[in-house]
Amino acid sequence: MYIVCSTLPFREKALPEALRKLAHLGVKRVELCVEPHHSIPEHWKESPEQILRLVNRLGIKVNSIHVPLTQEPSKISHDELQRISTQQTQKTIDLAAFCGASFIVQHVRLLGNSMDLRQPPILAGIAPNLKEAARYAATKGVKLALENVPTSLARMLGANPKEVMDVVNPLPPETVGICMDVAHCVASGYDPLDALDSIDIHRLVSIHAGDNFSNQLIDQHLPIGSGDIPWEKLFDTLESHGFQGSFVIEVAEGEEKGKALTDSLDYLRDLDRFVPTLKASPMLDSRMPFSGRARKEVKGTADHKSFSKPLVTNT
Numbered sequence: 001m002y003i004v005c006s007t008l009p010f011r012e013k014a015l016p017e018a019l020r021k022l023a024h025l026g027v028k029r030v031e032l033c034v035e036p037h038h039s040i041p042e043h044w045k046e047s048p049e050q051i052l053r054l055v056n057r058l059g060i061k062v063n064s065i066h067v068p069l070t071q072e073p074s075k076i077s078h079d080e081l082q083r084i085s086t087q088q089t090q091k092t093i094d095l096a097a098f099c100g101a102s103f104i105v106q107h108v109r110l111l112g113n114s115m116d117l118r119q120p121p122i123l124a125g126i127a128p129n130l131k132e133a134a135r136y137a138a139t140k141g142v143k144l145a146l147e148n149v150p151t152s153l154a155r156m157l158g159a160n161p162k163e164v165m166d167v168v169n170p171l172p173p174e175t176v177g178i179c180m181d182v183a184h185c186v187a188s189g190y191d192p193l194d195a196l197d198s199i200d201i202h203r204l205v206s207i208h209a210g211d212n213f214s215n216q217l218i219d220q221h222l223p224i225g226s227g228d229i230p231w232e233k234l235f236d237t238l239e240s241h242g243f244q245g246s247f248v249i250e251v252a253e254g255e256e257k258g259k260a261l262t263d264s265l266d267y268l269r270d271l272d273r274f275v276p277t278l279k280a281s282p283m284l285d286s287r288m289p290f291s292g293r294a295r296k297e298v299k300g301t302a303d304h305k306s307f308s309k310p311l312v313t314n315t
């Protein structure tokens, strides 16, 4: 299992600064967070090539990229909304392939009144077009990981993790899986351990890890260890299934910038399941002790065609 840090805690910073801060904390793998100025090259002052050079210089790897949430434009048809969303997903897949990231994290939007997903065909009532996105992702060697959401996110699918499973099921397992956000589970009233039981764990690509309080039903990304998520039991469950995917620390910062992340890292370092060298080292290793064989490193594939247009402003 790979320990990864989302750039979310530093989402107000420009991407290069966020990456430098993470590298300074010893982070080896990052997920570019959902914010457009971290995950859409058009929002970067630097070119993707420059970002990739920076990442290499800092000794970190772009593990995954979170597709930004598209605003629902008013007065357009559902077909058009699905088309725009699919295009955004394809752009993120291009970026992931360019950076050598192995998967993208995708929220699924419900179109129109398609709340009743027991009615087939499920895939017609959501955006992006997942069949098309999966086909495209397969050509680029990138996976899609569909994320469950907190109940508060209206018009999004997957407050119930089982719903995400229902959407993933008809899609190719080699390309489409699940990103289980445990804080979102709690915010929707689900026990993360029950949620893991309700899905095919072989389709689990990634865990989004932040803490939360089960009696509050609100979406919080608190430091790991500060809420009531049973982390030890969660790791035991993942270990028992031989989970080899990513464990992405996705915490939001409060007043003290960087503290939520350092507190989370400290909590993980203190767990007995970490290898002794990890506990002694100021640098965060990328693997947990039960990770088994190391996964093959994927280098940036430099698909420059995707980024041929000039990249200008930073917002």
Ligand SMILES: [Zn+2]
Binding pocket: 147, 181, 208, 250
């Ligand atoms: Zn998440």
